[in-house]
Amino acid sequence: MSSFAPEILHPNAGAPWSLNRRLMLFSGRANPALAGQIGAHIGLAPSRVKLKTFSSGEVYCRYEESIRGADVFLIQPMCRNDETGLSANDALLELMVMIDAAVGASAHRVIAVTPWYGYSRQDKKSAPREPISARMVARMLESAGVDRVLAMDLHAGQIQGMFQVPFDHMTAMMVLAEHFNQLAADHTATGVRPEDYVVVAPDAGRVKLAKKFADLLRADLAILDKERPAQQVAEIGAVIGDVQGKVALIVDDIIDTAGTLRAAAETVMNAGAGRVWAAATHAVLSGNAYENLQAAPLEEIVVTDTIPLAPGAPEKIRVVSCAGILGDTIQRIYQCDSVSEVFGGHNQVF
Missing domain, CATH: 3.40.50.2020 (Rossmann fold)
Incomplete structure (x- = not known):
């Protein structure tokens, strides 16, 4: 993936300076195989991140290389993975700590690529005293500092309106x-x-x-x-x-x-x-x-x-x-191109 260096003005010096943008992929433990296929499609291997679960059940994350100034795409569906021992709730929390670590490490943008959006079926109240859990997850991601969210074939279209950050909806x-x-x-x-x-x-x-x-x-x-x-x-x-x-x-x-x-x-x-x-x-x-x-x-x-x-x-x-669709979408977001063109404008299926 080629990088480009737009010329912008530093607010203090008033002289042009160069910002080298980078696209970096990272995979959580929910679906590393999908992350590998996405990386193969766009010609960029996922970068190294240390993820583990302590004996107490708490999740730990550390990026093993600098991500300062990079567009960081975190590939983590909110699902269980029997091979890595993650539950759906573990996957959600792991995504949260990955976002928080990326924000703290001065990433330029943090984009959550979560094809399976957890709690998506709890998008409204069907009975008194129920939570709207899909909205709660949206607030959690925004509170952690995510800049953008990508999901695929949401169970309900109104979930897009629960976010105040850009939300890209893909379809398989x-x-x-x-x-x-x-x-x-x-x-x-x-x-x-x-x-x-x-x-x-x-x-x-x-x-x-x-x-x-x-x-x-x-x-x-x-x-x-x-x-x-x-x-x-x-x-x-x-x-x-x-x-x-x-x-x-x-x-x-x-x-x-x-x-x-x-x-x-x-x-x-x-x-x-x-x-x-x-x-x-x-x-x-x-x-x-x-x-x-x-x-x-x-x-x-x-x-x-x-x-x-x-x-x-x-x-x-x-x-x-669906790695090809996800990879093409990631590239277009990085390059500030149209995402809907990947689907010929037919990605709104609700």
């Missing part, structure tokens, strides 16, 4: 759609033609996302009538649209316990779909998710690498990388 929709377009292009091997697809929205809240996905595939759209009688419990009543004999693609932003996805797949199959696949950006996959996915009538579940998979994942899960 194009990457996921390209995967299914490739399957249709190779129809002799997959048995799927473009006209076979029907995109299924798992609930009314995902209709706009599903419609955009269907447009990318030139496919029809169906909607499931879903209700939640309790947290992490889904009941699906009916299919609105024609799925008879079709290849149904259930599209969502998150797969958590996979209870909704399993119920959706069973409902679509009972409505006459020939085959059922699924796509989602964030593979949270907590609780009995693997058991639900294994039991569901799904041929393939396509997810991105925003969250690392825990060991023992079913073979039907396929991971596609």
